Amino acid sequence: MKVLVFGKTGQVATELARFDGVSCLGRDQADLTDPGACEAVIADTDADAVINAAAYTAVDKAEDDRDTAMIVNAMAPTAMAAAAAARGLPFVHISTDYVFDGTGDQPWQPGDATGPLGVYGASKLGGERGVAGAGGIHAILRTSWVFSAHGANFVKTMLRLGAERDSLSIVADQVGGPTPARDIAAAAMQMAGALRGDKELFGTYHFAGEPAVSWADFAREIFAQAGLGVTVTDIPTADYPTPAARPLNSRLDCSATTRAFGLAAPDWRVGLADVISELNRA
Numbered sequence: 177m178k179v180l181v182f183g184k185t186g187q188v189a190t191e192l193a194r195f196d197g198v199s200c201l202g203r204d205q206a207d208l209t210d211p212g213a214c215e216a217v218i219a220d221t222d223a224d225a226v227i228n229a230a231a232y233t234a235v236d237k238a239e240d241d242r243d244t245a246m247i248v249n250a251m252a253p254t255a256m257a258a259a260a261a262a263r264g265l266p267f268v269h270i271s272t273d274y275v276f277d278g279t280g281d282q283p284w285q286p287g288d289a290t291g292p293l294g295v296y297g298a299s300k301l302g303g304e305r306g307v308a309g310a311g312g313i314h315a316i317l318r319t320s321w322v323f324s325a326h327g328a329n330f331v332k333t334m335l336r337l338g339a340e341r342d343s344l345s346i347v348a349d350q351v352g353g354p355t356p357a358r359d360i361a362a363a364a365m366q367m368a369g370a371l372r373g374d375k376e377l378f379g380t381y382h383f384a385g386e387p388a389v390s391w392a393d394f395a396r397e398i399f400a401q402a403g404l405g406v407t408v409t410d411i412p413t414a415d416y417p418t419p420a421a422r423p424l425n426s427r428l429d430c431s432a433t434t435r436a437f438g439l440a441a442p443d444w445r446v447g448l449a450d451v452i453s454e455l456n457r458a
Contacts, residue, residue: 177369180223182206182214182256183230187324188270191361192229198365199223208232208248211255218259225266225368228253229361231300235274236419238295249299254306261312266371268364273320273352273384275301278423281351283388285429286318286380294420304380315367316380317360317433320426321394323447324357325454334395335455338404348392348410352426353384356447363439370437377436382428385444397445401452 177197183189184202193200206217208230218226232238232248253269260267274297275290292298304316323331331354337344363383371377389397392410399406413422430441 178223182228187357188229190326191358208252211252215255215259227268235296245299250302253303257307257310261310267314271318273426278425283427283429320352320384321354334398338406343407345409345411346392348390354444355385359442381433384428386441
């Protein structure tokens with residue numbers, strides 16, 4: 177299966193590049209601030225499926241850069257989905273837990289009401305609606321707390337800080353599922369292949385790591401696996417203000433994804449061990 181991937185340097189795109197038959201497009205080949213150019217690439221491709229793993233992910237910066245976030249996260253995926261629909265190509269679009277408002281303490285279901293708290297979440301929700309509205313063979317894959325050995329992420333930040341300090345204060349009232357980028361990439365590939373065989377599998381799905389954990393407890397596990405003696409103090413979100421509000425509850429129910437595609441939610445602790453091993457080998 178030949179797969180065209182939008183994104184090249186991001187965490188999920190980097191992992192997708194490991195698969196045979198995958199062509200990853202960087203900004204020089206497909207600028208997401210030019211939705212028409214993205215559409216044209218799909219119109220000319222000989223790929224069997226398309227995955228959008230590119231996004232504007234600067235959550236705080238988006239609050240002051242709404243126009244760019246909306247073009248990249250909403251308009252570009254909408255154009256991609258329309259082009260893929262015109263060609264009859266399966267289109268897998270990576271989205272986020274930020275489309276929800278973070279209330280409650282139960283895992284979010286794919287069909288639950290959305291309510292993004294900031295521009296980033298609103299732009300990603302706009303992309304979801306555009307992809308679904310294009311009417312093609314699609315899967316919207318919401319995930320959360322992505323980490324890998326590549327790029328900037330919480331795991332790498334904690335490892336850096338943990339090597340410099342013996343104590344840290346970490347937010348403990350935000351709870352979600354850390355998700356290895358490698359597992360997201362594998363899931364996206366499996367979904368793209370399944371959609372080729374069964375168009376009725378289209379829809380919105382969740383894929384996130386288990387068990388659910390707070391950022392503070394995630395940090396504790398990172399330090400434990402890395403052998404770093406760092407004391408973590410729990411603090412509330414209110415003590416760590418950011419320009420963009422974060423959802424407190426980012427738990428995602430992945431059961432529909434398991435039923436449709438046979439994809440079980442990954443154990444993020446296993447993925448964390450793999451990432452730490454990869455970083456140690458670098």
